[in-house]
Amino acid sequence: MSSASFRDFHRLRRLPKSPKRVLIIATRQIGDVLCTTPLMRRARELWPEACIDVLGYDKTMGMLAGNPDINQVIESSEHPGPAEYRQLIRRLFRRYDLAIVTQPSDRAHLYGLLAAPKRVGIVPQAKAHNWWKKWLCLHWVELDYWQQHVVVERLRLLPPARQASLTPPAAEPLPAQLQPFVGQGRLVVVHATPMWRFKRWPVSHWAALVSDQLSQGHKVVLTGSASHQDQSLNQEIVDRVQQSGVGPIGQVSAQLFNAAGLLSLGQVASLLKAAWAYVGVDTSITHLAAACSTRTIALFGATPPTNFGPWPQQTAVAEQMQSVWQLRGEPDSSDQSIRLQTVGSVTIVQGPGQCVPCRKAGCQDRFDSHSDCLDRLPATAIMGLLRS
Secondary structure, rough: OOOOHHHHHHHOOOOOOOEEEEEEEOOOOOOOOOOOHHHHHHHHHHOOOOOEEEEEEEEHHHOOOOOOOEEEEEEEEOOOOOHHHHHHHHHOOOOOEOOOOOOOOHHHHHHHHHHHHHHEEEEEOOOHHHHHHHHOOOOEOOOOOOOOOOHHHHHHHOOOOEEEEOOOOOOOOHHHHHHHHOOOEEEEEEEEOOOOOOOOOHHHHHHHHHHHHOOOOOOEHHHHHHHHHHHHHHHHHHHHHHHOOOOHHHHHHHHEEEEEOOOOOOHHHHHHHHEEEEEEEEEHHHHHHOOOOOOOOEOOOOHHHHHOOOOOOEEEEOOOOOOOOOOOOOOOOOOOOEEEEEEEEEEEEEOOOOOOOOOOOOOOOOOOOOOOHOOOOOOOHHHHHOOO
């Protein structure tokens, strides 16, 4: 037994044996919510008769639609005003026997303190920020952005599980305009639109990849949110593909569909389950593709895969609590400009450079920065992966 497992074992003995009401606090972004679903499943396995609720941001809780392991979702604004805070406190105050705090933030731990007399939680590494959170918790797990996967990190808050799978939102019927793209030939789903600039792959690379797939007779659907950024980026890809000469505009339109802003998360799950392959950057939809057991090619730059690589379904949770991914993949034998690692249906592709991954916001360490490792990751390498 590793030292971390030994410490977990002794602290976990303090947990209540049969809590009647449990609150899981998942107040972060949508990908983090999905990566918390194995914890929800584990809580349901341990306490099948308990009422298990989840507190999270209103724009992220769609990822839990139809989740069979929870009873209720409590939605909050990411930045509540005084009136909403008062309402939320009245709703939470001492309504639960146990609070599971899956984020290290001050606010998440204060929610846990208000909600339940007993708590477990994720805490930051710095003593200046974690001492009082440890004091409030029966059991805690320290962040480790380099070696510990977020799925394992959350699972360590409860007695060990042997394996873990993410639970995607319940599938929903696709809109009529997408029906011709499903069940007729190979469908490739592409998500080119991360929230931050430093996680982007160049538009020219996406257009080359999409054009290559269309030339092989495949159908391609571009996913994205309703934001102006996502819609304009996808439209730029479509325009470049149409200008590439891959085929007449009518033929391209029959093979390529821009679904930005048109689909719920449940519909995206349906699309991914029908897809032959998915290609995307470091974003929540890439995690969802892996959760749907779709063949997933994930383009990673600054983010350490050890911490936030897409989690392959039915993956064993090692006793030593190590990540399923390495910091860097092995150089590809046919293209030394990329590094590859594959587990199950998921392949992570990293670009060149000894600085990869740096865990900074791009080369200039700001959200609107470029990332040289992604800029230098060639489209031909991804084409080759899809043909293999």
